Amino acid sequence: MKKTAVAIITLLFVNFIFIFGTQKSPRIVFSEDEWDFGDIKEGKIVSHIFKFQNKGNAELVIEKVETSCGCTAVLLSRNRLKPGEKGEIKATFNSRGFEGRVTKYIFVRSNDPKNSFKQLKITANVLIPPRPKIIIIPNYVDLGIILDEEEVIHREKIKNGGEKELIIKQIISYNEKVEFYHSGRRINFPIKIRPGKIMEIDIKLLPPHKKGVMREYIQFRSNDQRRPTITLYLTGYVISKEELNKLLKKYKKIK
Numbered sequence: 001m002k003k004t005a006v007a008i009i010t011l012l013f014v015n016f017i018f019i020f021g022t023q024k025s026p027r028i029v030f031s032e033d034e035w036d037f038g039d040i041k042e043g044k045i046v047s048h049i050f051k052f053q054n055k056g057n058a059e060l061v062i063e064k065v066e067t068s069c070g071c072t073a074v075l076l077s078r079n080r081l082k083p084g085e086k087g088e089i090k091a092t093f094n095s096r097g098f099e100g101r102v103t104k105y106i107f108v109r110s111n112d113p114k115n116s117f118k119q120l121k122i123t124a125n126v127l128i129p130p131r132p133k134i135i136i137i138p139n140y141v142d143l144g145i146i147l148d149e150e151e152v153i154h155r156e157k158i159k160n161g162g163e164k165e166l167i168i169k170q171i172i173s174y175n176e177k178v179e180f181y182h183s184g185r186r187i188n189f190p191i192k193i194r195p196g197k198i199m200e201i202d203i204k205l206l207p208p209h210k211k212g213v214m215r216e217y218i219q220f221r222s223n224d225q226r227r228p229t230i231t232l233y234l235t236g237y238v239i240s241k242e243e244l245n246k247l248l249k250k251y252k253k254i255k
Helices: 002-021 241-252
Strands: 028-030 034-041 045-054 060-067 071-075 086-094 100-110 117-127 134-137 140-147 152-160 166-172 178-182 191-193 198-205 212-222 229-239
Touching (some): 045 117, 060 071, 086 100, 086 117, 152 191, 191 198, 229 241
Parallel strands (some): 034 117
Antiparallel strands (some): 071 086, 166 212, 178 198, 212 229
16 A cells, blocks of 8 residues: 555656656757947947847747847847747937936746846947037026016026037026126127136016016027026015015014
8 A cells, every 4th residue: 555655646746757857848048148339439339230030949928128328129020939949139329418427228028937037238438539619507496486576687607518619509598577798798709618617697677576486597508419408497476565564564474
C-alpha cells in the first residue's frame, strides 16, 4: 500500500515538472538597451533603430510603445512575432528647445512574462550656438492694493544672459493705459542690450483703473530665437480711497 502511494505521488510530481517546466512563453531580447547620439546642434532631429528578437518558444505580442516628452517611438515591424522572428523600434528625438545633456526613455510593453515592461534609453548632448538670451527679473509681480485713481509704476530688469547682442523689438500690452519708460523717457524701439548687461525700464499703469482684481500681461519680443516672446505677469487689487479709508478705520480698532 505504501509503495503504491509513493509511486502515485512520484508520478504526479513528474507530471507537474513536465507540464510546468516545459510551459511555452515568449522572451523579448534587445540587441542594445540604450543609445548615445553624442554632440548634436540644437534644432537637429536624430533617430535610432532598436532591434529585438523573440528568443522564446511562444508568440511575442508588443502591446504598447510609449515615450517620455520630447521623443517619439514607432514600431516598424509587426506587433506579433513568432519564436525566432525579429522586430524594430525607431526612436526619434527633436532637439529643438533643449540644451546640454538630455536623456529620454522608451517603454515597451509586451506579453513576455519576465520582462513585460522594458525600458530603453537615448541620450544626447545638445549644443547651443552663441546667441542672445533674454531674462526678465522678475517675471511675476503682485502689486498689492492699488487705488483706482493712482498711477502705478513698476521697475523691471531686462538682462542679456547670452553671448550676442540682445535686441528688444517690442514691449506690448493690450491695455492702452500702460506705457514704458527708460531713464525718464518713453522707449523708442528697438533697444539693444550687450551680453551680460542689464537694462532697467519703468512700466507705468495710468489711472483710472477698473475696481477689483487687476491682471496685466506684458509681452517682450526680442531676437532670442529660443524664446522670441516672453511674458511678465502683473496682478493687484484695485479699490477706491473711500474703501481704503473704511478698511483703515476697521482694522485700526483691532489691537
